[in-house]
Amino acid sequence: QLQLQESGPGLVKPSETLSLTCTVSGGSISSGNYYWGWVRQPPGKGLEWIGTIYYSGNTYYNPSLKSRVTISVDTSKNQFSLKLTSVTAADTAVYYCARHFKIQLTGNYYYYMDVWGKGTTVTVSS
Protein backbone atom coordinates (compact mmCIF):
# COMPACT_ATOMS: atom_id res chain seq x y z
CA GLN A 1 0.00 0.00 0.00
CA LEU A 2 1.45 3.31 -1.08
CA GLN A 3 2.24 5.76 1.72
CA LEU A 4 3.58 9.28 1.70
CA GLN A 5 5.28 10.96 4.67
CA GLU A 6 6.23 14.60 4.96
CA SER A 7 9.23 15.63 7.02
CA GLY A 8 11.06 18.83 7.81
CA PRO A 9 11.34 21.68 10.32
CA GLY A 10 8.14 22.75 12.01
CA LEU A 11 9.39 26.26 12.61
CA VAL A 12 10.98 28.60 10.07
CA LYS A 13 12.05 32.19 10.58
CA PRO A 14 10.67 34.98 8.38
CA SER A 15 12.70 35.62 5.21
CA GLU A 16 14.29 32.17 5.41
CA THR A 17 13.66 29.10 3.25
CA LEU A 18 11.12 26.42 4.08
CA SER A 19 12.32 22.94 3.13
CA LEU A 20 10.23 19.79 3.24
CA THR A 21 10.70 16.26 1.97
CA CYS A 22 8.10 13.68 1.06
CA THR A 23 9.16 10.05 1.32
CA VAL A 24 7.23 7.55 -0.78
CA SER A 25 6.96 3.97 0.46
CA GLY A 26 5.14 0.93 -0.87
CA GLY A 27 5.68 1.96 -4.46
CA SER A 28 8.12 3.60 -6.84
CA ILE A 29 8.20 7.33 -7.43
CA SER A 30 9.32 6.47 -10.98
CA SER A 31 5.96 4.87 -11.89
CA GLY A 32 5.16 6.33 -15.27
CA ASN A 33 1.56 7.40 -14.87
CA TYR A 34 1.96 9.28 -11.61
CA TYR A 35 3.02 12.75 -10.67
CA TRP A 36 3.90 14.04 -7.22
CA GLY A 37 2.66 17.28 -5.71
CA TRP A 38 2.48 19.61 -2.77
CA VAL A 39 -0.62 21.27 -1.33
CA ARG A 40 -0.89 23.55 1.67
CA GLN A 41 -3.64 24.72 4.00
CA PRO A 42 -3.30 27.79 6.24
CA PRO A 43 -4.99 27.50 9.64
CA GLY A 44 -8.77 27.58 9.24
CA LYS A 45 -8.57 28.16 5.50
CA GLY A 46 -8.86 26.24 2.25
CA LEU A 47 -6.46 24.20 0.16
CA GLU A 48 -3.85 25.69 -2.16
CA TRP A 49 -1.93 23.73 -4.77
CA ILE A 50 1.77 24.61 -4.66
CA GLY A 51 3.25 22.54 -7.45
CA THR A 52 3.87 19.12 -8.97
CA ILE A 53 6.80 17.14 -10.33
CA TYR A 54 7.24 14.12 -12.59
CA TYR A 55 9.96 11.61 -11.83
CA SER A 56 11.88 12.85 -14.87
CA GLY A 57 12.20 16.23 -13.16
CA ASN A 58 9.57 18.18 -15.11
CA THR A 59 7.92 20.67 -12.76
CA TYR A 60 4.67 22.58 -12.74
CA TYR A 61 4.01 25.42 -10.31
CA ASN A 62 1.13 27.55 -9.09
CA PRO A 63 1.69 30.89 -10.83
CA SER A 64 1.09 32.75 -7.58
CA LEU A 65 4.01 30.97 -5.89
CA LYS A 66 6.24 30.19 -8.85
CA SER A 67 8.87 32.85 -8.09
CA ARG A 68 9.55 31.34 -4.65
CA VAL A 69 9.04 27.60 -5.17
CA THR A 70 11.35 24.80 -6.22
CA ILE A 71 10.28 21.17 -6.27
CA SER A 72 12.85 18.47 -6.90
CA VAL A 73 12.92 14.68 -7.01
CA ASP A 74 15.44 12.07 -5.87
CA THR A 75 14.45 8.78 -7.44
CA SER A 76 17.28 6.91 -5.71
CA LYS A 77 15.73 7.76 -2.33
CA ASN A 78 12.12 7.62 -3.56
CA GLN A 79 11.64 11.17 -2.34
CA PHE A 80 10.59 14.55 -3.62
CA SER A 81 11.15 17.88 -1.95
CA LEU A 82 9.77 21.38 -1.63
CA LYS A 83 11.69 24.60 -1.11
CA LEU A 84 9.86 27.87 -0.53
CA THR A 85 12.02 30.95 -0.21
CA SER A 86 11.53 34.28 1.56
CA VAL A 87 8.77 32.99 3.79
CA THR A 88 6.42 35.20 5.77
CA ALA A 89 3.71 34.52 8.33
CA ALA A 90 1.33 33.99 5.40
CA ASP A 91 3.21 30.79 4.59
CA THR A 92 2.24 29.25 7.93
CA ALA A 93 0.20 26.19 7.01
CA VAL A 94 -0.17 22.45 7.02
CA TYR A 95 1.81 21.16 4.05
CA TYR A 96 0.68 17.97 2.34
CA CYS A 97 2.40 15.87 -0.27
CA ALA A 98 0.23 13.83 -2.59
CA ARG A 99 0.29 11.55 -5.62
CA HIS A 100 -1.46 12.62 -8.80
CA PHE A 101 -2.73 10.00 -11.19
CA LYS A 102 -3.14 11.04 -14.80
CA ILE A 103 -6.14 10.16 -16.95
CA GLN A 104 -7.48 11.33 -20.28
CA LEU A 105 -11.16 12.18 -20.54
CA THR A 106 -12.85 13.57 -23.66
CA GLY A 107 -9.53 14.70 -25.08
CA ASN A 108 -8.25 16.46 -21.97
CA TYR A 109 -5.74 15.30 -19.41
CA TYR A 110 -6.59 15.39 -15.71
CA TYR A 111 -4.40 14.90 -12.68
CA TYR A 112 -6.22 13.83 -9.54
CA MET A 113 -4.65 13.41 -6.11
CA ASP A 114 -5.53 9.99 -4.79
CA VAL A 115 -2.93 9.33 -2.08
CA TRP A 116 -1.94 11.94 0.47
CA GLY A 117 0.48 12.23 3.30
CA LYS A 118 -0.85 13.08 6.75
CA GLY A 119 0.51 16.61 6.50
CA THR A 120 3.08 18.53 8.48
CA THR A 121 2.57 21.87 10.20
CA VAL A 122 5.03 24.63 9.39
CA THR A 123 4.96 27.83 11.39
CA VAL A 124 6.77 30.93 10.22
CA SER A 125 7.80 32.96 13.24
CA SER A 126 10.84 34.59 14.73
Add this chain to the structure above:
Amino acid sequence: SSELTQDPAVSVALGQTVRITCQGDSLRRYYTSWYQQKPGQAPVLVIYGKNTRPSGIPDRFSGSTSGSTASLSITGAQADDEADYFCTSRDTSGNPSVIFGGGTKLTVL
Protein backbone atom coordinates in the same frame (compact mmCIF):
# COMPACT_ATOMS: atom_id res chain seq x y z
CA SER B 1 -11.83 33.15 -15.03
CA SER B 2 -10.32 30.15 -13.25
CA GLU B 3 -11.95 30.85 -9.88
CA LEU B 4 -14.29 28.36 -8.24
CA THR B 5 -17.00 29.53 -5.85
CA GLN B 6 -18.59 27.38 -3.16
CA ASP B 7 -21.13 28.15 -0.45
CA PRO B 8 -19.23 28.36 2.85
CA ALA B 9 -21.65 26.16 4.74
CA VAL B 10 -24.49 23.74 4.07
CA SER B 11 -26.51 21.59 6.46
CA VAL B 12 -28.58 18.45 5.97
CA ALA B 13 -30.75 16.32 8.20
CA LEU B 14 -29.52 12.82 8.86
CA GLY B 15 -30.66 10.48 6.08
CA GLN B 16 -31.69 13.25 3.71
CA THR B 17 -30.12 14.28 0.42
CA VAL B 18 -27.84 17.27 0.10
CA ARG B 19 -26.27 18.98 -2.88
CA ILE B 20 -23.03 20.93 -2.59
CA THR B 21 -22.34 23.24 -5.50
CA CYS B 22 -19.29 24.74 -7.17
CA GLN B 23 -19.45 27.52 -9.75
CA GLY B 24 -16.82 28.55 -12.24
CA ASP B 25 -16.41 29.28 -15.93
CA SER B 26 -13.79 26.53 -16.30
CA LEU B 27 -16.42 23.95 -15.40
CA ARG B 28 -18.07 24.53 -18.76
CA ARG B 29 -14.99 22.98 -20.32
CA TYR B 30 -13.41 20.71 -17.73
CA TYR B 31 -14.56 18.06 -15.32
CA THR B 32 -14.28 18.85 -11.65
CA SER B 33 -13.31 16.64 -8.76
CA TRP B 34 -14.37 16.65 -5.15
CA TYR B 35 -12.35 16.13 -2.00
CA GLN B 36 -13.67 15.44 1.48
CA GLN B 37 -11.66 16.65 4.45
CA LYS B 38 -12.41 15.87 8.07
CA PRO B 39 -10.84 17.87 10.91
CA GLY B 40 -7.18 17.12 11.38
CA GLN B 41 -7.04 14.78 8.40
CA ALA B 42 -5.76 14.93 4.86
CA PRO B 43 -8.25 15.38 2.04
CA VAL B 44 -9.77 12.31 0.41
CA LEU B 45 -10.79 12.14 -3.24
CA VAL B 46 -14.49 11.21 -3.44
CA ILE B 47 -15.49 12.03 -7.04
CA TYR B 48 -13.49 12.62 -10.21
CA GLY B 49 -14.11 12.82 -13.93
CA LYS B 50 -17.67 12.79 -15.15
CA ASN B 51 -18.91 10.93 -12.04
CA THR B 52 -16.39 8.34 -10.88
CA ARG B 53 -15.91 7.22 -7.30
CA PRO B 54 -12.52 5.88 -6.21
CA SER B 55 -12.48 2.48 -4.61
CA GLY B 56 -13.93 2.57 -1.12
CA ILE B 57 -16.11 5.65 -1.58
CA PRO B 58 -19.78 4.87 -0.84
CA ASP B 59 -22.22 5.04 -3.70
CA ARG B 60 -24.29 7.66 -1.88
CA PHE B 61 -21.76 10.16 -3.29
CA SER B 62 -22.33 11.30 -6.86
CA GLY B 63 -21.29 14.18 -9.08
CA SER B 64 -22.85 16.11 -11.93
CA THR B 65 -22.34 19.31 -13.91
CA SER B 66 -24.72 21.69 -15.60
CA GLY B 67 -23.23 24.63 -17.43
CA SER B 68 -20.79 26.37 -15.11
CA THR B 69 -22.06 24.64 -11.95
CA ALA B 70 -20.80 21.33 -10.62
CA SER B 71 -22.61 19.52 -7.86
CA LEU B 72 -21.72 16.88 -5.33
CA SER B 73 -24.77 15.03 -4.09
CA ILE B 74 -24.94 12.87 -1.01
CA THR B 75 -28.04 10.67 -0.97
CA GLY B 76 -28.96 9.60 2.53
CA ALA B 77 -26.37 11.67 4.38
CA GLN B 78 -24.68 9.98 7.32
CA ALA B 79 -23.13 11.52 10.41
CA ASP B 80 -19.75 10.41 9.06
CA ASP B 81 -20.23 12.66 6.03
CA GLU B 82 -19.86 15.79 8.15
CA ALA B 83 -16.74 17.39 6.72
CA ASP B 84 -15.37 20.11 4.48
CA TYR B 85 -15.76 19.52 0.76
CA PHE B 86 -13.55 21.11 -1.89
CA CYS B 87 -14.15 21.16 -5.62
CA THR B 88 -11.31 21.53 -8.12
CA SER B 89 -10.64 22.41 -11.69
CA ARG B 90 -7.57 22.74 -13.88
CA ASP B 91 -6.00 25.37 -16.08
CA THR B 92 -5.96 25.37 -19.86
CA SER B 93 -2.35 24.23 -20.33
CA GLY B 94 -2.94 20.48 -20.19
CA ASN B 95 -0.14 20.23 -17.61
CA PRO B 96 -0.69 19.24 -13.99
CA SER B 97 -2.44 22.04 -12.14
CA VAL B 98 -5.08 22.20 -9.45
CA ILE B 99 -7.45 25.04 -8.73
CA PHE B 100 -9.38 24.58 -5.50
CA GLY B 101 -12.71 26.04 -4.58
CA GLY B 102 -12.97 27.74 -1.22
CA GLY B 103 -14.64 24.76 0.41
CA THR B 104 -18.05 24.00 1.90
CA LYS B 105 -18.52 22.89 5.47
CA LEU B 106 -21.24 20.26 5.61
CA THR B 107 -23.10 19.82 8.88
CA VAL B 108 -25.27 16.74 9.35
CA LEU B 109 -28.07 17.51 11.81
